[in-house]
Amino acid sequence: GRRDLFDKPTATCTRVEMHVTTLNAGLQSHAPHQHADEELILLLKGNLTMTIAGKKYPMAPGDFVFIASRDFHGLRNTGEDQCEYFALQWDINKIRYVTKMIRSGIRGAASRYFD
Numbered sequence: 001g002r003r004d005l006f007d008k009p010t011a012t013c014t015r016v017e018m019h020v021t022t023l024n025a026g027l028q029s030h031a032p033h034q035h036a037d038e039e040l041i042l043l044l045k046g047n048l049t050m051t052i053a054g055k056k057y058p059m060a061p062g063d064f065v066f067i068a069s070r071d072f073h074g075l076r077n078t079g080e081d082q083c084e085y086f087a088l089q090w091d092i093n094k095i096r097y098v099t100k101m102i103r104s105g106i107r108g109a110a111s112r113y114f115d
Helices: 093-103 107-114
Strands: 002-008 016-023 040-045 048-050 055-059 064-067 073-077 085-088
Touching: 048 064
Parallel strands: none
Antiparallel strands: 002 016, 016 085, 040 064, 040 085, 048 055, 048 073
16 A cells, blocks of 8 residues: 655655555556656565656665656566555745756746755
């Protein structure tokens, strides 16, 4: 199952979300999908295979993967026991907006995001 841990805006992101999922052997979390948010997956226990943009990455406890915005991805528990992992997602749109303001010299307006 899934247990939600955090889902709130921050100073630099309109949304940061973190959850932990426990997945039984042989199951996938959901069908491969994509989204605008970037994501990190950190495997806590068990074994799984992460597919990102068509490439498979076997994972063992302690491994993590980064999923870029809009990359198709999915995962499957390929071990004999349950696996458990953290998923952390963040909205990159505000970060890109602030970075663009800083690069264009609008530091005063951008500084309010970093108080």
